[in-house]
Amino acid sequence: MLYKLIYFFHADISLLNVFRYITFRAVLATITALVISFFFGPWVIEKLKEMQVEQHVRDDGPPEHKVKEGTPTMGGCLILPAIMISTLAWGDPLNFYLWIVLLAMTAFGAIGFMDDYLKIRKKTSKGLSAGAKFSYQILAALAVTLLLYWYPGFNTELNVPFFKAVSPNLGWGYVPLAVFIIVGASNAVNLTDGLDGLAIGPVTIAFATYLIFAYLAGHASIASYLQIPNMPGAGEISVICGATVGAGLGFLWFNAYPADIFMGDVGSLSLGAVLGTVAIITKQEVVLALVGGLFVFEALSVIFQVSYFKLTGGQRIFRMAPIHHHFELKGWPEPKVIVRFWIIAILLALLSLGTLKLR
Numbered sequence: 501m502l503y504k505l506i507y508f509f510h511a512d513i514s515l516l517n518v519f520r521y522i523t524f525r526a527v528l529a530t531i532t533a534l535v536i537s538f539f540f541g542p543w544v545i546e547k548l549k550e551m552q553v554e555q556h557v558r559d560d561g562p563p564e565h566k567v568k569e570g571t572p573t574m575g576g577c578l579i580l581p582a583i584m585i586s587t588l589a590w591g592d593p594l595n596f597y598l599w600i601v602l603l604a605m606t607a608f609g610a611i612g613f614m615d616d617y618l619k620i621r622k623k624t625s626k627g628l629s630a631g632a633k634f635s636y637q638i639l640a641a642l643a644v645t646l647l648l649y650w651y652p653g654f655n656t657e658l659n660v661p662f663f664k665a666v667s668p669n670l671g672w673g674y675v676p677l678a679v680f681i682i683v684g685a686s687n688a689v690n691l692t693d694g695l696d697g698l699a700i701g702p703v704t705i706a707f708a709t710y711l712i713f714a715y716l717a718g719h720a721s722i723a724s725y726l727q728i729p730n731m732p733g734a735g736e737i738s739v740i741c742g743a744t745v746g747a748g749l750g751f752l753w754f755n756a757y758p759a760d761i762f763m764g765d766v767g768s769l770s771l772g773a774v775l776g777t778v779a780i781i782t783k784q785e786v787v788l789a790l791v792g793g794l795f796v797f798e799a800l801s802v803i804f805q806v807s808y809f810k811l812t813g814g815q816r817i818f819r820m821a822p823i824h825h826h827f828e829l830k831g832w833p834e835p836k837v838i839v840r841f842w843i844i845a846i847l848l849a850l851l852s853l854g855t856l857k858l859r
């Protein structure tokens with residue numbers, strides 16, 4: 501909104517023309533979200549403590565985690581408003597994709613909020629039942645996907661990296677795939693959020709990568725040169741990606757080891773769903789498996805562990821899943837696990853940007 505108001509006067513003050521540029525507004529959104537999360541962080545932490553919105557740590561986890569009992573959680577209540585305010589301030593309010601991403605963030609944020617609230621109220625690590633949580637996620641992802649499917653400017657082609665000639669049009673088949681991407685990304689980030697800064701670091705890296713993808717997809721001539729799908733209007737998604745990077749960095753200031761606050765499901769489920777939605781809009785769906793490779797790896801470690809555990813009547817592949825707990829139980833100090841996973845996330849992001857040229 502602010503952007504439209506300021507730009508209204510650009511005829512009189514030519515300097516305001518700069519607000520026309522998506523890159524400039526993406527940087528403004530990043531700074532605004534960073535300032536909001538950084539300065540409101542201490543107040544939110546104090547409020548959560550006052551309301552006793554505190555983490556109940558499971559007994560069967562790594563023993564070092566028991567010291568985290570009582571850490572304020574639901575820090576997503578700081579992250580999501582920072583993203584929302586910055587996006588509404590610097591984004592184009594007439595952009596359909598922006599509202600779709602905000603819808604995904606709000607819907608999955610509400611599911612996570614319900615889950616966190618039930619855990620806090622029951623003082624357990626069990627919130628919504630797995631079935632209820634999954635059903636709500638499917639419904640929310642279906643709503644987002646159908647709105648995109650019915651939007652005239654959206655196409656159902658699947659962009660396959662490295663093979664420029666391969667972009668099959670899935671038609672209706674795109675709907676279940678998109679639902680899988682959104683729900684899968686949401687739960688993968690949720691599972692990853694098990695060490696201080698372990699989720700928010702790679703999430704911030706992923707959104708910085710998709711900020712670039714969104715800008716390129718929305719730029720007709722660059723998209724043509726790079727032979728990636730051109731999505732008119734998708735460039736505006738750079739603004740919300742910037743806002744997420746800023747909010748993520750601001751939150752990381754407090755979530756860094758030893759954490760003063762956890763993001764809660766309200767943060768992890770929504771950030772994962774936003775990442776999946778952004779990947780779909782920018783037609784970089786398949787490459788999400790690379791950008792978000794760390795989240796995929798964490799989720800697969802759980803799938804393999806639980807399947808093997810059930811198949812063998814109690815044997816394990818890893819010392820504990822998700823995989824970050826395996827390294828903790830191997831004796832790696834928590835900060836070492838976190839920073840090494842961040843390094844992997846950065847390498848995967850750089851590799852995914854490489855797919856733009858390797859076609």
Ligand code: 57M
Pocket residue numbers: 555556557558559560561562565568573574625690691692693694695696697698755759761762763764765768802805806809816818819820821822825
């Ligand atoms: C999401 N939540 C953390 C915090 C955060 C099927 C099974 C793999 C499910 C999985 C599970 O319950 N996942 C839920 C992970 C929890 O973090 C809270 O949850 C929010 C994210 N959703 O924001 O509010 C704990 O993680 C730690 N934490 C930090 N720093 C952070 O910044 O230290 C979180 C954020 C917090 C805190 O200790 O309490 C979680 O781990 O529950 N279950 C597991 O991950 C459990 N694994 C397991 O059961 N493995 C078995 C199965 C697969 C057969 C096995 O391998 O044998 C582990 N998690 C815990 N205890 N806490 C082990 C048991």
